[in-house]
Amino acid sequence: MTRSHGRRRAGGMSKLFVLIVLIALAAGAYWAYDRYTGFADAPLTGIEQGDTLMVEPGDALPTVIARLRESGVDVGHRLEWQALARQLGAANKIQVGEYALTPDMTPRALLVALRDGKVLNRRFTIVEGWNMRELRAALARNKDLQHETGALSDVELMAKLGHAGQHPEGRFLPETYLFVRGDSDLDILRRAHAAMAKALDAAWEDRAQDNVLATKDEALVLASIVEKETGVADERPQIAGVFARRLKLGMRLETDPTVIYGMGSAYAGNIRRSDLLADTPYNTYKRAGLPPTPIAMPGVDALRAAVNPAGGDTLFFMAVGDGSGRHVFSRTYTEHQAAWRAYMTRYRARQQKAQ
Known part of the structure; x- marks a missing residue:
């Protein structure tokens, strides 16, 4: 009886020990899981709005974590990153590029971005009406682009783009281009040149059958003049119509923006009579x-206006002069002179009011 009771007692102690061990293991597992999930989905501390992370070719996860730590981010333990990266399938799939960091970013969100290559897109906008000099100056000012064209002349630049002998003016489509860190000014120009060629082809294919223009290049020239003459979108076909009728009649275009362009850096904000007489x-x-x-x-709208000008019989236009940027269109020189006098009256009134 005594030995049997002892065996039962020892067996009970053994089961209790096993139960305690199991409870401890379960508690440990729960603690580890809670810590793991807390790490994965808790915002990283030390990130400020506008911070970025650069992943270079050859960088592995430990290098990226070290770079974050060096920038002041509390990254926690390396093993947690490795476990999470394995779970997300990101361990060996980190992609090169620049990544935007936000104060609410979690390790999970960052690893998904690194795995999927959700790099930071930057923007460069070519403004409608810019000339080549203004475009190159804007590219030179952009600090996020690599600069490969600064020492090149316009002639050398066009050769570098694969269009040797082509005049660069008007050949780059105004729009916003996305790029990533590491892209160059040459990359932007190459894309903008291809975009303009495509837009010009599309406009020329859709041109009016009775268009006075003989070639796509003439369409590009006229579109550039239309672009400079007005910023009011619905006026572009009307202005193109005036120029088209003048070309058909053999009249001179008599447009100030061409004179200004010919003056180059000598233009100081106004056109003198001597400038108009210079051949x-x-x-x-x-x-x-x-x-x-x-x-x-020229932008796409100006291209379309140049090849599909508005009909009518107007041969002149003059700025209204009320600050709207709009124009008055006239059929005869007498009407045009009346519009000019009205403009000067409004101009003098504004001058007197400003004094």
């Missing part, structure tokens, strides 16, 4: 027809 290839007051090249970068 240059871009002075459409002195020479008939279109100037030899575009004078700016």
Whole structure:
């Protein structure tokens, strides 16, 4: 009896010990899981709005974690990152690029971004009406682009783009281009040139059958003039119509933006009578027809207007002068002179009010 009782007692103690061990293991597992999930989905501390992370070619996860730590981010334990990366399938799939960091970003969100290559897209906008000089200056000011064209002349630049002998003016489509850190100014120009070629082809294919223009290049030249003459979208076909009728009649275009372009850096904000009398290839007051090249970068709307000008019989236009940017269109020179006098009356009134 005594030995049997002892055996039962020893067996009970053994079961209790096993139960305690199991409870301890379960508690440990729960603690580990809770810590793991807390790490994975808790925002990383030390990140400020606007911070970025750069992943270079050859970087592995430990290198990325070290870079975060060096920048002041509390990254926790390396083993937690490795476990989470394995779970997400990101351990060996980190992609090169620049990544945006946000104060609410969690390790899980960051690893998913690194795995999927959700790199930070930056933007560069070519503004409608810019000329080549303004475009190159804007590219040079952009600190996020690699600069490969600064020492190149316009002639050398076009050769570098694969279009040797082509005048660069007007050949780059105004729009916003996305790029990533490491892209160059040459990359932007290459894309913008291809976009303009595509847009010009599309506009030319859709041109009016009775269009006065003989080639796509002439369409680009006229579109650039239309672009510089007005920023009011619904006026572009009307202005293109005036120029198209003038070309058909053999009249000079007599448009100030071409004169200004021909003056180059000598233009100081106003056109003098001597400028209008100067015989240059871009002075459409002195020479008939279109100037030899575009004078700016036209947008898609200006391209469409140039090849599909509005009908009518107007041959002149004059700024209204009320700050709207709109124009008054006239059929005869007498009407145009009346519009000019009205403009000058409004101009003098504004001058007197400003004094």
